[in-house]
Amino acid sequence: MDENVKRAWWQAPWGYKESIAVVGGLSAVGLMLQLTIGNFDFGLLQYPVGLVAILLVTGLTGIMIWRHRSPFFLWFSGLPLSVSVIGGVLFFATIMGLVPQHADGHEHAHSPLGFDTVTRSWPFVLLYMLLVVNLSMVTARRLLNFNWRDYAFYLNHFGLLLLLVAAGIGAADLRRYVMHVQEDATEWRVFSDSGDMLELPVAIHLKDFYMEEYIPKLAIVDKSTGESYPAGNPKMWQIDTVKTAGAIADWQIEVLDYIHEAVRASDSTYRQVPMPGSCPAVRVRVTNAATGFDRTGWICGGNFAQLYMTMELDGQLSMVMTRPEPKLYRSDVVVYTQSEKAIPASIEVNKPLKVDNWYIYQYSYDSDLGKASATSSFELVYDPWLTWVYVGLWMFIAGSVLLIWEGNKKSKLKKNDHLG
């Protein structure tokens, strides 16, 4: 154990002191760069420079393998440096977690040290690179003394390495756009972050936008202030067609009739009409034992096509229906590619469509019109490194599962401590 041996600073073998100094020094260099030239420009890493970076890391690792007994590389591929770099990354990530961050569009940090754009700030990027090089060497060193029993180590470290590299370089090649498409129309144009119109190699034809809503809730509002009741601790009641009795504070509610797709008739009652302009309506009996109030009537939240209907409880309070929340929405589309493919598909939240290196996501719709929306928005994501991200991700997941499994054996392993 080198902790027991008294060494002078920077005398081999290097340990924690030197590692912490190197990480601190690199952070200081990063901060200087940040102060003088501003954010790191990820555009620099765009293809093919990203590949060159990978070759560099591989080359350095190769040199390490060749000179693997040299004190320098022993240190570079050793635990003290690993722990120190992870600590350094932890430090800057904590700043990121505390200071509100600016989105990708803002290329210029407002904080001279880059604390509001940490992922694009020099110290973070430099430490990230050091982490990648170190991790690559750690993995390679273990491969030098290959042992099948280290499978969890390989999966964790190599999986994470792939993930860090593909995600880091992928960030430079990643493209994300939002495309708004009208029903029965075909669209291929999007706007970039800087507001320029771009034409994409994929086009989307929207055949139909479809949406289902949850059953809404009832609430009581104060008519003069518009506040929910009881003030300070507003209560709502989820309309329930099975358990039909409920209450909000001392107002008892009983559901007599619920129509999910209702349209108001001329006599102020509601009928079931499944059409885009319909909205939920409920007939309830509301009573209040304290005041003797007892009334039956319709309540409806209304939408762009229907008036809302409330129930007056007293001079002050009214019972109202909340807007229904979306349960599911999807777009039936045909996607056209430059290779002249026409792909019919149904795109839904959590169910994106993959075409070539593009992923197409259901993004949003016209929320004023809700289920009657005649437009649908899609997010198109281009990420050529994604395959490698997934390979790394699943290796890492497998490694983590093994870690859970091996947790039990850890105590036995510690006894003969071949790690030290």
Place this chain on the structure above:
Amino acid sequence: MITWDNFIYFAAPTVALWALAIGMLYRKNIPAGTAKPGMRYQPESAGLRPVYGSVVLALAGIILFATFILLMWMSLDRPPMRTMGETRLWYTFFLSAIGLVMYLKWRHHWILSFSLVVASVFILINITRPEIHSKDLMPALQSIWFVPHVIAYILSYAFMSAATIAAILLLYRKDYTDRSLVALTDNVIYIGFGLLMVGLLIGAVWAKEAWGHYWSWDPKETWAFITAAGYLMYIHIRLREHKIRTFTLWLVIFSFVLLMITWKGVNYLPAAQGSVHVYGN
């Protein structure tokens, strides 16, 4: 149809069973001969036999509580994981179940009593502040990744709490020679960290499907990353450390604070305004 109105009929007997289990644990505490007067803990747990009466009582409480979760699941038609109140049900369940399993393995009485007390606290919070609004699951949450993601995280929280208590015990006693307690800390952090990573990575897979990118440095993601880095440091420091040091034990506590920030604290940070992970306001 089971609803929250029925909760008390399951919760009260569960807490009662657990209270009895803890009582029995300390009634016949340390086997004669091994205990010195005034000594509260066994330096080595090996050789201790579990108190079977406590085990049976604790298990009965766990089964009763699990029944409630199962019935809620059936009547809601979705896993009860959306609201804070529902999440606490799982926390209670896993904490007590893991506590029991670890007690059977490591035999430290405090593991069982601690996990049952904390699990009961979560039950009490659910009785006094149920936070049961909002039955509806927004579309982004309707995913096959949802259940494994949340369960892995909750399990990890439970393991990490146990590791934290062990670290506090070691620090408090200023005696790091209890090999079984140190080994327990290492072991439990390995398991907890594996679960933490599974939860985080499944979250990334899910984020790709739901929001278009696997990692966006959203505040919750950032804090999950910081937490992972904390435990990662612990694991790697321990690889070469023959006798655990005070610094390393503090790292366990520090990492647990990070974990708590990730879980609950994030919502209150200025950096989290607009986070996609803050639901239900």
